[in-house]
Every structure is written in structure tokens, then in C-alpha cells.
Amino acid sequence: MKSTRLNLLEETRFEKVAVSVYEDQYIASKAVAKRIAEIIQSKQKSGETTVLGLATGATPVNVYKELIRLHKEEGLSFKDVVTFNLDEYYPMKPDAEQSYVTFMNEKLFNHIDIDPENINIPDGTLKEEDVAKFCMEYEAKINSYGGLDFQVLGIGRTGHIGFNEPGSAPNSGTRMVTLNDLTRRDASKDFGGKENVPTKAITMGVGTIFKAREIVLMAWNEKKASIVKKAVEGEISSEVPATYLQLSSNVEFVLDKEAASQLTRFDTPWLVQDCDWTPQLIKKAVVWLAKELNKPILKLTEDDYNNNGMAQLATEKGPVYNINIDIFNKIQHTITGWPGGKPNADDSQRPERANPAKKNVIIFSPHPDDDVISMGGTFIRLADQGHNVHVAYQTSGNTAVWDEDVLRFMEFASDYSKALGLDASKLENLYSETRNIFSTKKPNQVDTEEVRTIKGLIRKGEAIAGARFAGLPDENIHFQNLPFYDRTKFSKNVSFEDDINETMELLRKVKPQQVFAAGDFADPHGTHKVCFDIIYQALKRIKADGDEWIKDCWLWLYRGAWHEFEIHEIEMAVPLSPQEVKRKRLAIFKHQSQKDLPVFPGDDAREFWVRAEERTSETARAYDALGLANYEAIEAFIKWEF
Numbered sequence: 001m002k003s004t005r006l007n008l009l010e011e012t013r014f015e016k017v018a019v020s021v022y023e024d025q026y027i028a029s030k031a032v033a034k035r036i037a038e039i040i041q042s043k044q045k046s047g048e049t050t051v052l053g054l055a056t057g058a059t060p061v062n063v064y065k066e067l068i069r070l071h072k073e074e075g076l077s078f079k080d081v082v083t084f085n086l087d088e089y090y091p092m093k094p095d096a097e098q099s100y101v102t103f104m105n106e107k108l109f110n111h112i113d114i115d116p117e118n119i120n121i122p123d124g125t126l127k128e129e130d131v132a133k134f135c136m137e138y139e140a141k142i143n144s145y146g147g148l149d150f151q152v153l154g155i156g157r158t159g160h161i162g163f164n165e166p167g168s169a170p171n172s173g174t175r176m177v178t179l180n181d182l183t184r185r186d187a188s189k190d191f192g193g194k195e196n197v198p199t200k201a202i203t204m205g206v207g208t209i210f211k212a213r214e215i216v217l218m219a220w221n222e223k224k225a226s227i228v229k230k231a232v233e234g235e236i237s238s239e240v241p242a243t244y245l246q247l248s249s250n251v252e253f254v255l256d257k258e259a260a261s262q263l264t265r266f267d268t269p270w271l272v273q274d275c276d277w278t279p280q281l282i283k284k285a286v287v288w289l290a291k292e293l294n295k296p297i298l299k300l301t302e303d304d305y306n307n308n309g310m311a312q313l314a315t316e317k318g319p320v321y322n323i324n325i326d327i328f329n330k331i332q333h334t335i336t337g338w339p340g341g342k343p344n345a346d347d348s349q350r351p352e353r354a355n356p357a358k359k360n361v362i363i364f365s366p367h368p369d370d371d372v373i374s375m376g377g378t379f380i381r382l383a384d385q386g387h388n389v390h391v392a393y394q395t396s397g398n399t400a401v402w403d404e405d406v407l408r409f410m411e412f413a414s415d416y417s418k419a420l421g422l423d424a425s426k427l428e429n430l431y432s433e434t435r436n437i438f439s440t441k442k443p444n445q446v447d448t449e450e451v452r453t454i455k456g457l458i459r460k461g462e463a464i465a466g467a468r469f470a471g472l473p474d475e476n477i478h479f480q481n482l483p484f485y486d487r488t489k490f491s492k493n494v495s496f497e498d499d500i501n502e503t504m505e506l507l508r509k510v511k512p513q514q515v516f517a518a519g520d521f522a523d524p525h526g527t528h529k530v531c532f533d534i535i536y537q538a539l540k541r542i543k544a545d546g547d548e549w550i551k552d553c554w555l556w557l558y559r560g561a562w563h564e565f566e567i568h569e570i571e572m573a574v575p576l577s578p579q580e581v582k583r584k585r586l587a588i589f590k591h592q593s594q595k596d597l598p599v600f601p602g603d604d605a606r607e608f609w610v611r612a613e614e615r616t617s618e619t620a621r622a623y624d625a626l627g628l629a630n631y632e633a634i635e636a637f638i639k640w641e642f
């Protein structure tokens with residue numbers, strides 16, 4: 001893992017620190033764990049202690065898993081290892097669920113043979129006036145062991161390392177810090193709301209981290225891609241504390257492909273190397289060039305190509321005007337007002353097939369509102385154009401309803417029972433029990449089954465209203481209530497077999513020619529990804545079973561609640577008129593429990609209907625800027641092979 005800062009490769013010339021990119025985080029984590037094991041074992045041979053600097057968070061979890069495996073299966077011993085954790089929230093009791101002590105015990109220490117005396121984690125229980133002294137002693141203790149041999153780091157979306165938030169000095173030592181708002185938002189899920197996340201933490205300083213003999217910063221997923229780009233390619237600045245790592249020659253960034261995706265060599269490779277110009281890369285480059293120069297595609301010139309790193313493309317595939325026309329046409333052909341295919345039309349240049357003219361369509365919606373938020377306009381169009389449209393709500397979405405709404409609906413149920421002269425005593429008892437539970441409810445406490453049922457029913461009613469508004473008959477509205485959703489509230493290691501089987505059953509009933517699924521993998525809770533994987537598995541298994549209908553089944557992915565496809569990726573663009581945008585908005589409004597202030601808004605302060613409208617109008621503006629027609633809004637899809 002030792003880096004050599006001398007960068008001799010043209011393709012990495014924008015990178016100011018050593019970077020290794022792995023296929024996925026599991027392979028990368030194994031490599032990091034292997035390096036840690038090597039250091040421990042080589043020091044053990046000469047009777048020395050290894051001093052490790054450790055991090056918490058989602059990033060290092062698989063490194064710790066691999067270290068546990070190496071301990072259990074390959075005899076790696078931690079007897080001569082001393083550890084110092086980067087940080088701890090302040091104030092924080094060590095036995096609290098969210099403490100970094102609990103985290104480290106559960107994820108690593110309880111499963112290895114480390115001497116508890118050798119574990120050091122900043123103390124979140126100190127009196128404020130004792131913190132400074134503690135921090136000095138923490139530094140001194142690290143030094144007394146001869147400093148850190150290896151430091152594991154993650155990176156926060158603010159660019160923090162440890163909890164050294166923007167503004168931290170390069171020579172900062174261990175100290176108390178105030179957490180950045182984005183960091184607290186990112187932690188809010190663990191604490192059941194941002195308001196419960198401590199505002200402070202004790203962290204090793206940048207200077208402390210710097211003294212480590214080897215530093216590995218890991219980052220996984222697309223969510224980290226933009227901060228990774230800043231940390232690796234940006235100017236050194238206190239705005240992004242991770243950029244300080246550029247000053248050290250002992251640092252390596254270990255990334256998965258997604259976290260590395262915005263680095264110049266992957267995002268705009270034509271700027272740093274000769275490329276293999278696949279049709280997809282040409283499309284990406286031309287769209288990029290048009291955007292960079294703020295010009296429509298058909299006005300891009302030979303000089304534009306040559307002056308912006310695309311000379312190789314111009315020479316190999318030019319003249320450039322032909323490339324422009326080809327890409328323009330390709331994008332033009334993504335646009336269709338007939339998302340289910342245009343009957344009796346030549347479909348050779350259309351995203352969807354003309355036949356069968358009336359298709360069986362199933363829209364899978366991970367939560368009860370993703371269908372209308374992300375593809376409400378297309379949903380309405382498909383129904384209006386006479387397709388046999390079904391919608392399947394994959395999960396109940398019962399985590400995302402406020403407790404006050406539960407009480408309101410319970411009051412309604414008992415008042416209505418009484419108004420009809422029915423016995424409401426059971427409902428009233430349940431109501432007072434529920435009120436009691438809510439009055440002492442802890443953040444993140446899982447709801448009782450009764451409460452989950454009511455929350456699920458609230459969302460079910462809203463989903464029915466939305467789907468009816470989009471034009472669906474009741475019998476085409478399916479509530480899958482996939483079991484994984486409640487099960488994962490209690491246990492982390494689950495199989496998805498029953499979810500896949502239920503999905504296969506529904507697919508076999510509908511026999512769709514078109515399946516729409518959420519490809520919004522950035523959903524903060526990961527539910528969308530699980531829901532997608534279930535559909536994907538179900539389709540693959542049906543295909544392997546050889547069902548006849550599956551040969552004509554196409555899978556389309558939509559996005560919208562959390563982020564949008566990039567223009568060059570879009571394979572079907574469905575334009576919406578101003579009236580359709582309004583209709584879509586009304587369909588989203590049916591989801592009253594998610595309006596104004598949803599329980600889980602993610603990072604985006606905008607309401608879901610606003611996000612949907614702004615994203616679709618942004619896509620429309622991007623098409624316009626490329627020189628295509630100027631629409632009010634566009635919903636975007638990509639086709640996915642299975």
C-alpha cells in the first residue's frame with residue numbers, strides 16, 4: 001500500500017495523491033486487511049507492537065470483517081496490537097447504541113484476541129473542562145508507542161477525515177470539534193433524527209493523522225464520488241480537509257469504481273489518454289463538449305474538438321460534423337411521447353416497440369410514492385394510451401410516517417365506529433396504549449406491530465388514491481408488502497428468497513412486455529437497491545426457467561426521488577406538457593403523509609414534488625441546450641438487460 005508520489009502516468013496526471021481503484025469494496029477491503037495483517041505479522045516476528053489508527057462508519061466494516069476472518073481462519077493474532085480510534089461523539093456514553101465504542105466492539109474487538117487494555121477510543125463521558133487534558137494525553141500515548149504504523153480513514157461528504165471538518169488546520173491535534181451540519185445529517189439515521197445527533201466530537205487532528213507511517217483512505221459508492229474528486233484532484237484547502245493528505249507521501253486512496261467515477265481518468269478520459277471510442281463514450285464526450293462550451297451539438301466545430309482533448313476522436317471518427325449529426329440523431333431518437341410504443345409506426349428508430357400495440361406493463365414502486373414522483377407523467381400516459389398498466393408497491397413504507405398521523409387516524413377510526421353505533425372499546429384501548437408508547441418512545445425505536453400496520457395502511461390509502469388518479473382500475477393495484485422490509489428492522493442478515501418468489505409470482509400473473517423499476521440506487525436507506533435486486537433476480541430466474549413471455553419483456557429503469565440519469569445515459573425521454581406536469585403534481589399530492597415535511601427527506605430540503613419538477617425540467621433544459629426541442633419537462637429512462 002506504500003505510495004510513490006512520483007506520477008509518471010499521463011492518465012493520472014490530475015491526481016495529486018496515490019489512488020488504487022478496485023472492482024468493488026469487498027475486494028478492496030480484503031487488500032487493505034491483508035496489508036494490515038502483513039504489518040502486524042512482520043512486527044510480531046521482531047517482537048514489536050503494531051499501533052493501528054482505526055475509523056468507524058460504514059466504510060471500514062468489510063476491512064474489519066476480513067481481519068476477523070484472518071484471525072479465526074488463518075491465525076492472525078492481535079495480542080501485540082494497540083489501537084487508537086480516530087474519534088468519538090461528545091457527549092456519548094460508551095454503552096450507547098451509537099457510540100463508537102459499541103461500534104468497534106461489535107464490528108471488530110469482540111471477535112479478535114486483542115487485549116482490552118490496548119484499545120484506545122476518545123472518551124465521550126468527560127467533563128468539558130477535562131477534555132483538553134485528555135486530548136494531550138491521547139497524543140502523548142500515541143507517541144509513547146512510537147506513533148501510528150497504519151491509519152485507516154474514511155471520508156465524510158464534507159471532506160472530513162476523522163471529524164476534522166472544513167476549517168481544520170493541517171497541524172491540528174486531538175481536540176474537541178463541532179460537527180458540520182451535513183455530517184450530522186448523514187448520521188441522523190443512526191440517531192433517529194438529526195436533532196438527536198451530538199453537535200460535538202473529540203477527534204484526532206489532521207496533524208496527528210499525518211504522523212502515521214502509512215495512511216489508507218477508503219471510499220465506496222457514488223455518494224462519495226464528488227468529494228473524492230475534490231480530495232484527489234482539487235487544490236489543497238481547509239475547505240476540504242482531506243486535501244491535506246496530498247502533502248504526505250505515505251497516503252493511498254483505496255476506492256471502488258463508483259467512488260472513483262468522477263476522477264478525470266474515468267469521467268472524461270479523453271482529457272488524459274487515448275481512448276477506445278465506443279459509441280457510448282462518443283456520446284458522453286460530445287454531450288460533455290457541448291455542455292462545456294455551452295453550444296448546441298450541431299454547432300460544435302473541429303477546433304472545439306481539438307482544443308478540448310477530443311482531437312483523437314475527430315481524427316479517428318471525423319469529420320466532426322458527421323459525429324455531431326450522429327449523436328444529435330441518437331439523442332433525438334430517445335424522445336417519444338409513446339412510452340409504451342407507437343402503434344402502427346415505424347419503430348426502427350424509437351425506444352419502444354410498436355407491437356403489441358396494447359402492452360402489459362408493470363411499474364414497480366419501492367415505496368408507495370416512487371411511481372408518481374419519478375415517472376408520474378409516463379405512468380399517466382401509459383394508462384391514457386390504453387395499455388394494461390399494473391402497479392406494484394413493493395414495501396409498505398411504514399417507517400416514513402409521523403407518529404402524530406397514527407394518532408389522528410386512530411382517533412378517526414374510533415370516532416367513526418362510535419358514529420356508526422359500533423363498539424369502539426378495543427380501538428380506544430389500543431389508542432391509549434399507543435399514546436403511552438409514543439410518549440416514551442426513543443429515537444430509532446422500532447414501532448409495535450399495530451403501529452406499523454396503521455402506518456402501512458396510511459400509505460396504502462395514499463398509494464391507491466395516486467394510482468386511481470393516474471387512471472388505474474383497483475384490480476391492477478398490487479401491494480406486495482415484501483417481507484424483507486420489516487424483517488431488516490430486526491435482523492441485518494436476511495435472505496430475500498421469499499421476496500423474490502412473491503415477485504416471480506406477480507410477474508407470471510401479469511406477463512408484462514414492459515417492466516419499470518426504480519434505478520435510484522442512491523436512496524439513503526438502501527431500500528431501492530434491495531427492491532431492484534429482487535426484481536432483477538426474479539426476472540433472471542423466470543428467464544432461466546424458459547417462460548415464453550419473458551422473451552418479449554423489456555426492463556426500463558426510472559429515477560427521480562433522489563437523483564437523475566446523466567443525459568448521455570438516457571435511452572427513453574418522455575416529454576411532458578405543462579398540463580401533464582400539473583397532473584403529475586396532483587398525483588404526488590395524494591401522498592399526504594409525505595408532504596411538507598417527510599420523515600426521511602434525505603439530503604434534499606425540497607419537497608418530493610418540487611424535486612420531481614425541478615429534475616424533469618432540468619432534463620428538458622439540457623435537451624434544449626443541446627439543440628433539441630424545448631419541452632416543459634422530460635422523464636428519463638434507461639433500458640437494463642437481464
Ligand code: F6R
Pocket residue numbers: 054055056057058059060086087153154155156157160161162163
Ligand atoms: C469515523 C470517522 C469519519 C468517517 C467518515 C465516513 O471514525 O472519523 O471520518 O470515516 O465520516 O463515514 P462513512 O464511512 O460512514 O461513510
